[in-house]
Amino acid sequence: MDIKQYMKEIGQRARKASRAMAKADTAAKNQALSLIAAAIRRDADALRAANQKDLEAARTSGLAPAMLDRLTLSDKAIATMAEGLEQIVALPDPIGEISNMKYRPTGIQVGQMRVPLGVIGIIYEARPNVTVDAAGLCIKSGNATILRGGSEAIHCNQALAKLVSEGLAGAGLPADAVQIVETTDRAAVGELITMPEYVDVIVPRGGKGLIERLMKESKVPMIKHLDGICHVYIDDKADPAKALDISFNAKCHRYGTCNTMETLLVARAIAPSILPALAKLYATREVELRGDDEARAILQGYAHLTAASAEDWSTEYLDAILSIRIVTGMDEAIDHINTYSSQHTDSIITEDYTRAMRFLREVDSASVMINASTRFADGFEYGLGAEIGISNDKLHARGPVGLDGLTSLKYVVFGHGEIRE
Amino acid sequence: MDIKQYMKEIGQRARKASRAMAKADTAAKNQALSLIAAAIRRDADALRAANQKDLEAARTSGLAPAMLDRLTLSDKAIATMAEGLEQIVALPDPIGEISNMKYRPTGIQVGQMRVPLGVIGIIYEARPNVTVDAAGLCIKSGNATILRGGSEAIHCNQALAKLVSEGLAGAGLPADAVQIVETTDRAAVGELITMPEYVDVIVPRGGKGLIERLMKESKVPMIKHLDGICHVYIDDKADPAKALDISFNAKCHRYGTCNTMETLLVARAIAPSILPALAKLYATREVELRGDDEARAILQGYAHLTAASAEDWSTEYLDAILSIRIVTGMDEAIDHINTYSSQHTDSIITEDYTRAMRFLREVDSASVMINASTRFADGFEYGLGAEIGISNDKLHARGPVGLDGLTSLKYVVFGHGEIRE
Numbered sequence: 001m002d003i004k005q006y007m008k009e010i011g012q013r014a015r016k017a018s019r020a021m022a023k024a025d026t027a028a029k030n031q032a033l034s035l036i037a038a039a040i041r042r043d044a045d046a047l048r049a050a051n052q053k054d055l056e057a058a059r060t061s062g063l064a065p066a067m068l069d070r071l072t073l074s075d076k077a078i079a080t081m082a083e084g085l086e087q088i089v090a091l092p093d094p095i096g097e098i099s100n101m102k103y104r105p106t107g108i109q110v111g112q113m114r115v116p117l118g119v120i121g122i123i124y125e126a127r128p129n130v131t132v133d134a135a136g137l138c139i140k141s142g143n144a145t146i147l148r149g150g151s152e153a154i155h156c157n158q159a160l161a162k163l164v165s166e167g168l169a170g171a172g173l174p175a176d177a178v179q180i181v182e183t184t185d186r187a188a189v190g191e192l193i194t195m196p197e198y199v200d201v202i203v204p205r206g207g208k209g210l211i212e213r214l215m216k217e218s219k220v221p222m223i224k225h226l227d228g229i230c231h232v233y234i235d236d237k238a239d240p241a242k243a244l245d246i247s248f249n250a251k252c253h254r255y256g257t258c259n260t261m262e263t264l265l266v267a268r269a270i271a272p273s274i275l276p277a278l279a280k281l282y283a284t285r286e287v288e289l290r291g292d293d294e295a296r297a298i299l300q301g302y303a304h305l306t307a308a309s310a311e312d313w314s315t316e317y318l319d320a321i322l323s324i325r326i327v328t329g330m331d332e333a334i335d336h337i338n339t340y341s342s343q344h345t346d347s348i349i350t351e352d353y354t355r356a357m358r359f360l361r362e363v364d365s366a367s368v369m370i371n372a373s374t375r376f377a378d379g380f381e382y383g384l385g386a387e388i389g390i391s392n393d394k395l396h397a398r399g400p401v402g403l404d405g406l407t408s409l410k411y412v413v414f415g416h417g418e419i420r421e
Numbered sequence: 422m423d424i425k426q427y428m429k430e431i432g433q434r435a436r437k438a439s440r441a442m443a444k445a446d447t448a449a450k451n452q453a454l455s456l457i458a459a460a461i462r463r464d465a466d467a468l469r470a471a472n473q474k475d476l477e478a479a480r481t482s483g484l485a486p487a488m489l490d491r492l493t494l495s496d497k498a499i500a501t502m503a504e505g506l507e508q509i510v511a512l513p514d515p516i517g518e519i520s521n522m523k524y525r526p527t528g529i530q531v532g533q534m535r536v537p538l539g540v541i542g543i544i545y546e547a548r549p550n551v552t553v554d555a556a557g558l559c560i561k562s563g564n565a566t567i568l569r570g571g572s573e574a575i576h577c578n579q580a581l582a583k584l585v586s587e588g589l590a591g592a593g594l595p596a597d598a599v600q601i602v603e604t605t606d607r608a609a610v611g612e613l614i615t616m617p618e619y620v621d622v623i624v625p626r627g628g629k630g631l632i633e634r635l636m637k638e639s640k641v642p643m644i645k646h647l648d649g650i651c652h653v654y655i656d657d658k659a660d661p662a663k664a665l666d667i668s669f670n671a672k673c674h675r676y677g678t679c680n681t682m683e684t685l686l687v688a689r690a691i692a693p694s695i696l697p698a699l700a701k702l703y704a705t706r707e708v709e710l711r712g713d714d715e716a717r718a719i720l721q722g723y724a725h726l727t728a729a730s731a732e733d734w735s736t737e738y739l740d741a742i743l744s745i746r747i748v749t750g751m752d753e754a755i756d757h758i759n760t761y762s763s764q765h766t767d768s769i770i771t772e773d774y775t776r777a778m779r780f781l782r783e784v785d786s787a788s789v790m791i792n793a794s795t796r797f798a799d800g801f802e803y804g805l806g807a808e809i810g811i812s813n814d815k816l817h818a819r820g821p822v823g824l825d826g827l828t829s830l831k832y833v834v835f836g837h838g839e840i841r842e
Contacts, residue, residue, distance in 0.1 A: 019759065023783050096782060102804065108793050110803045113781070117815050200815055221642070221816050242838035249840035338440065347834075360534070360833055361517060362444050372529050372836025381841070382531045382832065383523065394538050394621055395642050396817040399832040411803065411820040412781055413768075415793025417663035419670035420802070 001183060007191035010146055010179050011198025014119045017174040018144035022116050026093040028171045029139055036167035037085040040132070043163060044078050050159035051128065058126075058152045071126045071152055081132040084386065088136045091385040094403045095142040098412060106421075109414040114407050116142035118200035121192045122388075123214065125206045126150030131160045134203075135178045137388050139168070141406040144177045146199065148192055151184035158182065193218040203401075205389055208316075223401055225366075225392040227316045228258030228344040230374040233333040233359070235350035236269035242371055243274055243349045248281045249373040250347070256318045258390060259345050259367075259377040263313060263323045265333045271326050272298055287320045294326040313340040330355050334362050341365055343392045345377040366392045366399035422604060428612035431567055431600050432619025435540045438595040439565035443537050447514040449592045450560055457588035458506040461553070464584060465499050471580040472549065479547075479573045492547045492573055502553040505807065509557045512806040515824045516563040519833060527842075530835040535828050537563035539621035542613045543809075544635065546627045547571030552581045555624075556599045558809050560589070562827040565598045567620065569613060572605035579603065614639040624822075626810055629737075644822055646787075646813040648737045649679030649765040651795040654754040654780070656771035657690035663792050664695055664770045669702045670794040671768070677739045679811060680766050680788075680798040684734060684744045686754045692747050693719055708741045715747040734761040751776050755783050762786055764813045766798040787813045787820035 021029075040047065051073035058068055094114050101111030120143050124130045131149055138145035149157045157180050165175035181188050193202055193214055202222045204211045211224050232250050234243045250261035266275060275298045282289060283303065290308040291299055299305050312323040313336070327333045330348070337346050347369035348359040356370045367377040377400065379387025384402030391397045397405035442450075461468065472494040479489055515535050522532030541564050545551045552570055559566035570578045578601050586596035602609050614623055614635055623643045625632045632645050653671050655664045671682035687696060696719045703710060704724065711729040712720055720726050733744040734757070748754045751769070758767050768790035769780040777791045788798040798821065800808025805823030812818045818826035 019783075019785075022785065023779075104802065104804055106797070106802065108797055108802075113789075115785070118785075221814075239838065245838055245840050246836075253841050347836075358444075364440075364443065364536070364539075365831065367832040367834060368534075369529075369834040370836055371838050372834050373840045375841040376527070376529055376834060376836075376839070377832070381525065381527065381529075383525055393642075394829040398829050408815040408819050410786065411788040411798070413788060413790040413793050413797060415667075415768075415791055415797075417660065417666055417792050418797070419666050419794045420674050420796035 001185070003183065003185055003187045004191055006183065007181070007188055007195065008198070010181065011119070011195045013176040014144040014146050014179060015198050017176040018116070018118045020174045021139070021142045021144050021177050022095070022118075024142060024173055028173055029093065029142070030089045032139055032167045032171035032173050033085045033089045033136055035170045036132070036136070036164050037082040039163040039167060040078060040082045040085075040160075043159070044075070047073060047078060047156065047159050050155040053155040054126075054153050063152060067126060067152070071128070073128050073156060077129055081129050084133055085136045088140050088386055091140065091403060093140065094407050107416060107418045111412055112409040113412045114404070115410050117406055117408055119144045119146065119198060120406060121146045121148070121199045121202045121220065123148045123189060123192070123202065123204045123206065123210070124150065126152035128153050128156040128160060130205060131157050131180065132164070133386065134388060135164050137386055137403060137406060139173075139177065141403045143406055146179050146181065146192060148181040148189055154182075154184055190217065193220055196220050203388055221396070223389065223391050223393070223397055223405060225258065225344065225390050227342045228260065229262050229314065229316050229340060229342040230259055230344050231263050231265055231337050231341055231346040232261050232374065233265040233327075233330070233337070233346070233348045234267060234270060234274055235330060235348060235352060235355060236267035237352040237355065238270060238274070238349040239351050239371075240274055240277070244278055244281060246347065246349055246371070246373045247278055250375055251282070251287060251322050252285050253373070253375045255320055257375070259374050260318070261322065261374050262315065262317055263325065263340070265325050265327050265336055266295070267329055267333070268294070268326050271295070275299055275324070282322070285320060287322055290321065290323045292325045295324040316342070330359065334359065338364055344390070345369065345374045347372055347374050366390070422606070424604065424606055424608040425612055427604065428602070428609055428616065429619070431602065432540070432616045434597040435565040435567050435600060436619050438597040439537070439539045441595045442560070442563045442565050442598050443516075443539075445563060445594055449594055450514065450563070451510045453560055453588045453592035453594050454506045454510045454557055456591045457553070457557070457585050458503040460584040460588060461499060461503045461506075461581075464580070465496070468494060468499060468577065468580050471576040474576040475547075475574050484573060488547060488573070492549070494549050494577060498550055502550050505554055506557045509561050509807055512561065512824060514561065515828050528837060528839045532833055533830040534833045535825070536831050538827055538829055539564060540619060541566045541827060542569070542620045542623045542641065543567070544569045544610060544613070544623065544625045544627065544631070545571065547573035549574050549577040549581060551626060552578050552601065553585070554807065555809060556585050558807055558824060558827060560598065562824045564827055567600050567602065567613060569602040569610055575603075575605055611638065614641055617641050624809055642817075644810065644812050644814070644818055644826060646679065646765065646811050648763045649681065650683050650735065650737050650761060650763040651680055651765050652684050652686055652758050652762055652767040653682050653795065654686040654748075654751070654758070654767070654769045655688060655691060655695060656751060656769060656773060656776055657688035658773040658776065659691060659695070659770040660772050661695055661698070665699055665702060667768065667770055667792070667794045668699055671796055672703070672708060672743050673706050674794070674796045676741055678796070680795050681739070682743065682795050683736065683738055684746065684761070686746050686748050686757055687716070688750055688754070689715070689747050692716070696720055696745070703743070706741060708743055711742065711744045713746045716745040737763070751780060755780065759785055765811070766790065766795045768793055768795050787811070
């Protein structure tokens with residue numbers, strides 16, 4: 001198989017389909033999404049059978065249990081995929097929306113129209129639900145998409161892709177608007193990220209290693225986030241009850257997510273009163289606390305206490321581990337965050353208005369919060385309806401990326417024969 | 422001189438200054454801009470003297486007359502620079518603006534705050550006015566900037582940079598917020614575009630050759646446009662008077678600008694009546710018309726008539742040359758535009774409502790116009806107040822880029838102790 005030629009043909013078909021998708025009306029896009037949702041429910045047995053093939057192969061090749069778990073398509077997962085599509089149906093169509101239309105002194109009227117990006121390449125690990133979520137978001141936002149899922153999910157993805165194509169065709173839209181890469185050859189990824197003539201943007205979803213590799217080689221812009229080193233800063237003017245609730249929730253609600261707190265900063269004046277109470281909460285989950293000298297002095301006797309090294313401030317644990325640093329006050333906290341944060345999500349706990357407003361303005365992260373758990377940094381929680389991922393880049397899209405992040409704005413001008421003098 | 426080390430130090434100073442600029446208040450930024458404008462007027466003689474040095478060196482080295490013209494700092498150019506800064510003072514400060522703030526069912530309030538990008542690297546040719554325009558836009562948008570102007574303007578740029586730094590310091594802002602690269606060594610550009618740790622975005626302003634080279638080598642995202650192959654399509658339902666005015670203006674108002682029409686598409690049904698009248702207008706400027714077979718048959722006898730080759734549809738003439746193609750109707754026109762346009766600016770001339778709306782939606786360009794001259798595609802004409810350039814990329818900024826294009830949006834969350842259940 002000539003991978004270069006194979007990917008080029010996929011790219012050409014996607015580019016062609018993207019033109020039809022860009023002008024597709026809302027009713028057709030919603031009809032496609034509804035048809036796909038119905039087909040997923042109807043063919044649940046066949047999907048599970050395809051998934052079974054993937055799971056057997058993965059077990060044989062010794063895939064890690066956590067990966068097997070993500071690969072598994074349960075009844076609940078199938079129902080959730082179908083519901084997810086129906087939620088996207090319910091969202092307003094972003095395409096064609098015209099904003100900021102205003103008359104200029106010359107007589108022309110100038111505004112901006114929301115338009116699709118074109119062709120979106122999505123590279124992800126062996127999670128079949130991403131296939132459907134990503135397809136749904138790209139269809140609604142009028143884009144064509146090329147999906148490259150983890151090779152372990154290939155049978156399941158092929159079965160899902162068939163349902164997606166049928167749904168598109170049933171609504172009079174091009175079946176090629178959603179294509180999956182049917183080869184498990186890794187060279188296909190190398191082609192996908194170096195065809196700017198056919199692919200407008202790459203959304204990589206996966207571990208830091210994958211994304212760093214793609215960043216080095218990609219000739220196509222990416223919407224991505226590398227890691228989530230999120231902070232909570234407990235100010236000395238914090239409400240202690242809020243500080244305890246939020247610090248516990250931000251660490252312990254889920255360990256493996258990118259919006260989980262990894263480092264807790266505590267103002268010196270409040271540390272002796274707040275840290276022991278907080279340690280009692282963390283003890284119930286046996287969270288390892290890695291403190292600086294001052295924090296360790298306060299936490300003496302905590303069963304899972306270790307010393308933080310310089311490296312800890314730059315580490316995303318994704319585990320029941322928390323680094324703790326005592327700071328003089330907010331200025332030092334902001335300095336620490338702007339130095340070590342991955343610019344994902346950082347929160348201050350304070351009742352002081354001026355400090356809250358300064359933290360909001362001066363912390364340079366995709367989500368900045370006051371008195372709320374970092375775990376809220378999420379497309380659904382923010383009301384975007386669905387998300388393709390979270391970006392901690394500054395250009396184009398920052399933070400949770402919903403339908404709008406898959407679109408651009410073009411200028412539109414209504415004239416009446418005006419010429420430039 | 423160790424260029425790598427030199428550029429690294431510039432980058433580090435810029436990164437540091439960007440933090441101060443991000444939190445600078447509107448009054449300080451406006452004060453800096455006003456001080457710079459006043460200093461430019463005050464030191465006009467010294468600026469002309471510095472410019473004289475550049476001009477002498479440039480004449481000695483045989484710079485082309487058009488380049489010499491752009492390099493020259495006339496009294497008018499000096500006044501325009503100062504006025505440009507004062508116009509930026511008058512624009513609203515984009516930074517800190519919070520939009521879309523809404524309560525979520527969990528109790529948190531979520532919105533977006535406009536924030537600077539950080540450090541912006543600008544690479545441009547020997548045009549001293551760009552130094553001041555770019556510095557002004559970056560200051561107002563709360564960014565730090567590193568300016569690399571054409572080496573022919575080095576004395577003038579150094580003199581301007583000194584005034585800019587003084588103005589910043591006078592307003593209590595870091596003088597390093599605007600730095601110019603003081604070496605004319607080309608290796609400095611190579612460093613600037615490969616320091617993503619210090620530079621957040623590159624704005625290249627210059628010819629297609631420069632930008633293509635930068636695109637290949639850059640490790641930093643760019644806001645750029647390569648070329649402007651702009652179209653006017655005269656529909657058979659066009660008002661002939663508007664068609665004549667706009668087609669003449671779009672080509673002949675200025676030949677060398679990126680929003681000048683390069684290809685005229687004419688519906689077959691209207692071509693015999695409109696083209697001869699149009700040719701009379703173009704004849705007054707001796708515009709060379711490169712027609713397809715049908716157009717040439719209609720234009721027989723025109724003094725500057727030649728045959729269009731396939732290559733013409735992809736050529737930006739920047740000259741008194743126009744390619745003309747006869748099309749069956751709007752579908753063929755849109756196909757042609759979406760194939761050959763550089764996605765800069767394209768305009769339809771029609772009185773037909775449905776066609777106008779379809780053209781607006783289906784043409785995939787940064788500016789799409791109805792019954793207006795392509796020459797309007799410009800930050801000032803669109804009411805942006807000033808522009809750093811025009812982007813024909815789709816990501817981040819598309820079309821004329823003003824202050825907003827030099828900013829990003831971060832999510833802000835106002836909580837009251839909420840945790841995620």
